Amino acid sequence: MLSEKFVELFKSAFGFDPVCSGSEPTCIFQEGQKIYVKYQGRVVAEFEDDERDYGAILHYYAQKTGIITPLDKRVEELLRGLFANIIVLTEVEDRNGFSHSQRVAKIAEAFARYLGWSEERCEELRNHALLHDVGKIAIEQLMLYSPTRLREFEQHYEDHPIMGTIYLSIHETLWKYIPTVRSHHERWDGKGFPDGLKGEEIPLYARIIAIINYYDEVTNFVSADWDSELKTPEEALAEIEKLAGSWFDPELAQKFVKFMREEFLKTNG
Incomplete structure (x- = not known):
């Protein structure tokens, strides 16, 4: 007693x-x-x-x-929040005031719920999504002092997953985000970058964010990498279906397309 x-x-x-x-x-x-x-x-x-x-x-x-959080968790939240704020500040906002990483994070969290994940895991995927482009901070700094800003971006675009890895290595509480940040441009067929990972060698969160990252980019940005004009949501989903099995995990791509058509686009138009 x-x-x-x-x-x-x-x-x-x-x-x-x-x-x-x-x-x-x-x-x-x-x-x-x-x-x-x-x-x-x-x-x-x-x-x-x-x-x-x-x-x-x-x-x-x-x-x-969980009444109070351990010190390491508080440190992680502080550093993650700092990086997330910098990322959002360096990204272009849409007409609703959201940036690329915020949109990817929103879709990722909703998709995780659609997959039946726990709330804790949904939040975890959202945090990974918010940080996926952290390496672009370095490119933005490089472009700031460059007289040929777009050329610098094109020359160094494939460096940003590695730069993100370097940023996140500053404290061990952020190491869990490194596989996602480093691998979100890998392809299912092994022709992505920076490491040429193939199939399920690519971390799960990176495979999910690769699909959402593509969707958001082609529906919000004109890029020579994708097309000369913006795609509609339905055009983007049709393209994801075509790229399933080459660029994207085919099973996840199929589930994502179904989720977007049946749920997300209906409520977020």
Whole structure:
């Protein structure tokens, strides 16, 4: 049984009694001189019943329940937010005030829900999508001081996945985004860049974002890489169907086209 002192501190911190009835995903209980924290049915930490450690126990409990986030997660959120803000500032806004990366992130999150993913995983894909073009910051800096800005962009366009990798290497909390950033221009047939990955060698998130990235670019930007004029959403989807199996993961491309036609375009016109 937990000491009265600990129970009092716990109630003061969280506003309820520390109980371990079996229905809570995270709970605290005591056996002998040990205080245990149980998470999802198993013991994940044990502490001596020492008043000097009560603060540490409460802090650990708060982290496991998500009441406060671990330092590394806060650092990741800070750095990710910083990069995302810079990316959006360097991109051209559409008539609704959204940039390329914001649009890709919005579609990616909605597509993940369509695939039946958990909310946590949907948010994770959205964060990967927001950062997919982080390497273009370097190209923008290069162009800023160049008298031939478009030529510089054309010459260095294929460098941006590698530059993004370099940016994200600054802190280990951002390393999980590197495979997506580096590989979102790889192709299913192995003819993409920078590493020539093929098929399922390409990370899943990168395969998804490759499709959405293409869709957003051809419907919002005139580019010599794609066509001399903007495509309509339906034209873009028809082109994705043609490129499935060469540029894009055929299964994901099929699901994306169905999602866009049946759900996203109907509600986001």
